[in-house]
Amino acid sequence: MEATKLPLASIFTGHRVFDIPFYQRSYVWKKEQWERFLEDMEFVSIESKDYFLGSAILKQQNLNMGVTADHRTVIDGQQRFTTIVIFCKALCLKTGELDEFDRYFMVRNKKEGTKKCALVHSMNDRKDFEQVVSLTEDKPIDNAGNSSILQAYNYFQEKIDINKVDIDELLSHLIFIDIELHPNDDEQAIFDTINSLGVRLTTAELLKNYFFTESTLEEYQELWVPIFEKDKGTSEYWNSQITAGRLKRNNIDAFFSAFLNIKIQDRKIGVDNEHKNMYRRVDSIFASYKDLIATYNIDKKELYREIIEYAKLYAKYINSDVVESDIPSKSCVERINFMIFTLDCSTMLPYILYVLKNVKNEKERNDIFGYLESYVVRRAICKSENNSFSDLFSEILIGNEIKTFEDLKSLIENRDEMALAFPNDEKMQECFHDIEQPNKRALAILYLMESRVRNNQPHATKILSFSEYSLEHIMPKKYEKSWPLNDGYDEETRRMMINTLGNMAMLPQKLNSSVSNADWNTKKNGKGTRKGISYFASDLVTMKGVVTCPEWNEDNIWNRAEWLANIAIKIWPSYQETNDDDFDIEAETKLDQVNQEDESAKARNMNHDNTKYSFDGTEFLSKSEFVVTLVRKYMENHPQLTYKELKGKYPDRLCAKGYKFRGFLCTEKEYNEWNNKYKEKRYQPNKENHRLTSSDGVVFYVNTQWTKEGVDKLVKIAKADGFSIYTRNKS
Structure with missing residues (x-):
């Protein structure tokens, strides 16, 4: 890699060709960027001072002998290079200096007697860009339509004032940091570490240009386009942002990361542990794919055909919008989806895709999903560390080709590592009382419980989507004014208990703060036009018995935690039951009776x-x-x-x-x-x-x-x- 400070005239020389990858994203600049660019060009021309346009990352191409022009692939700089060429073409048409434009921005082939633009555009924009470059008259282009290329030219054709802009000043004072990569340099790693003005390329875009060439256009249109670029809705799905652990990534990057974690466990390939650790680095997925293919002699065509198979499953089953709709009560992939996106369990994705691909029997598949739900939710309730989850859901489960419920159960239960232990019933009951839960996790756990215990039983209201609920602390965090401390308890105990599941409620509407922090009677019944808990929670199973309590204190919190724990142990067993019978909430709930015991219990004597x-x-x-x-x-x-x-x-x-x-x-x-x-x-x-x-x-x-x-x-x-x-x- 070599970095050099160069003026525009030393980059576009009339002897260098800059290839934008054939399958690269389209030109996306709009009026806001064009206005800023025009102002900058006027400033440079008037002030005659150097103006820095950022870095341009260019990669040398290995071409056959006999090719006269010097070829570079544009890794970063596409949007700026495209705008500069369009702008200079519009300017030179106005000033009658087309020879000046040709001298720098056109490359001649003397043997063939032809010339072409020094910037060779991608498939999506090539036709429109060549139309602009071939213009010979200073006039707008009719029927520009939705083409950003043609619209950019029309904007500059209308707005350029030749008294404020000078082509020679631009050629000498527009400055780039020209970063030249050698053929074997890792462009993605370098691109990611440079604070450029461009938009980060996705792993998919880099892989698309790696797998396909201009000569394989038919394969690209047959395989890639229907899955990733079929229509606007498809593109929006793959480009939508999801939370993946501590990171936010597009669906398409999350998919390629998950597939890579599946592929490196393939026993037929035999990837060694050193390479597995290297390939699993999230910040270098594209480089990992390239190295995997080269090191283990993987057929690129076979690989991208397998990618397409898994991508179909991802698009069909993985959807972060699950929080916008209600979820089924029985074990299924929708509930797994919910956990992935509300409990931040994106590390599950590789194994979930592996099961969807390799387990054809729906019951077997749902038994696996049911076991995983019990396992993951129990660990969430117990706040178990998940540092080893990425190993579990890739190397351990996929590497051991776990495709049945019995094999999954056996593997989990026979692991020696405490880090991956399945919390038992005693641990669950203890944690319902003693573990403080963050709001989002608590709300997700209560929602999963609520959706499960209903089980098609008649209710006055239908459960809403997760996004329509908020978490409420029944005894508020700001309790000092209206909630006196009971005998036998101390402040430390109360502060802890407030943040446990026994004191948490999911409500379809956030309570007004004047009600939320008021005394129990006001909070329960509301104040004036402001409704209380009893109104919003009347048909929620997880709030059964709470609204009938004459008071709410530490005793009630402990009782409700015990009650919820007993339900949770039934919903999420420590082993998956062979039948998935409906859960009989009435047979297991005793909170009403518990809360109406002898008044002497209130005094804690x-x-x-x-x-x-x-x-x-x-x-x-x-x-x-x-x-x-x-x-x-x-x-x-x-x-x-x-x-x-x-x-x-x-x-x-x-x-x-x-x-x-x-x-x-x-x-x-x-x-x-x-x-x-x-x-x-x-x-x-x-x-x-x-x-x-x-x-x-x-x-x-x-x-x-x-x-x-x-x-x-x-x-x-x-x-x-x-x-x-x-x-x-x-x-």
Whole structure:
């Protein structure tokens, strides 16, 4: 690569030919750009000063011996070069200096006695451009129609004032940075790193010119045009912008990236790991295609025919507009689409295309999609890291040719990496309570739940498209004025719980801020003409029971989170069920009853329940002493258990709802580092036999704050382990 500062007269010399790639995009400048260009040309002519027009990237061509002209391919500079030639032609017609135009912008072939323009245009604009170049009279072109080339000429023909513009000044003072690439240089990598005035070429445009030549026009029209350039709607689809992870790309670039990730896993090609890592770099897809073809001797014609097959599937099934319509309730590609574009899972695209291409049985295909939905949504709810997703959905699944539900299930469940683990039911319930969710993700999860649990059951209203809903925090983030803190909770706990799914609602209209931040009664029922939650949420299944609550506090948030978690576990099982029966929401929902329990629960006074527990014939113990004794007895029966194994036996989700803990079990180190004024009450470390040690030497304490509901769960666990438990209520 060589870069040189050159005036226009040293670029267009009458001996160099500049080829715009045959299948390149059309000339796109319009009146706004032409006006600015004319003003600039007048400025240069009057001031007689150098004027920088940016960089022009030109690539040397390897041509047969005997070709006299020096040929360059225009990588970047098409729009500016085209405008300059049109402008200078219009100017020289007005001044009668066509010889001056021919001297710089026409190239002669003395042997053949012919001449042609130094700028050879693409297929789309060649006819119109040659019409302009061949003009001999200073007059407008009739019937310019929609041609930007002809319209540009007519604009300059009308607007140029020969007293303000001088061709010689332009030739000497219009300056480019001429970047000359050698035949083996990577034009895309260089193009992307230069801040030019041009518009970035898509991977598709570069590949189109790489696969096809002027001599293969029929193949181009037969294969490429119907898929990528059939009509305006087709072009708009492929050029529409989508969010792909942290990047925004056109559909067409996203497709070529996905197909490349499929192709490099082809066992028949045998791409090594070093090349796979290199080819998967998003910023050099075109270079990756070229290197893949050259290094592994891939037949270009066979490759682009396969590209066409996959492109048909992409265009048929992949659509970011899924957020503008309601989605089916059963496992299908539409729901996968929804996850791709609302949960930012574009890394799924290669495997989804692979399944669409290779799994012909619709039920098998939908079983795969159902399993993937459970897997991806569970990980989203648990905020699992997705750094390894690109490996999973390309090298692992495609590389292992996973084409059946059973193979997919087996592969996921037998992976050793924690990074790709399938969250279990206990983890799901824990995360519904403890994981703070960003708004977009929370809204998408609730929408997926709502669409699933309806299952064609009669409802007063039809579910709207995702884009018509907004997320509302039931207890608002700005709660200080109208939402007093309940006994037994602290500010830290409340701030965390506000951002969990138990406190989030999808509503078809955003609440007015005066209602949204008001007290619960106002927020529920509205104020004046401003409607409240009960109006907007009346027919939403995911809001069942919320609008009947006389108050909304941490207890309600915890109860609703538990209720939603139980539904989610049914909707997204840890394994895909063989039948996809409708989900019976009525059989599983108890939120109404939970929220209407004894008024004493509101006060969070743990001493109101006086049940005591006898453990294998011991004296009757309080709840806190019973739980500590249970853990200690279990350790005596299983002395080999490590602290991690004990944590698995007694998960944190069993803790009393709503309280802020370090966990069911808390290490001495965690306890000492925890800055919380209630910690001694929570763990009571100074009581006899409350300091325990696991087999691997970890010193820990047991949570001592329990509701009867929580202890009842532990009683069931204890009885399953063979212990005899008796209860007694103190009169």
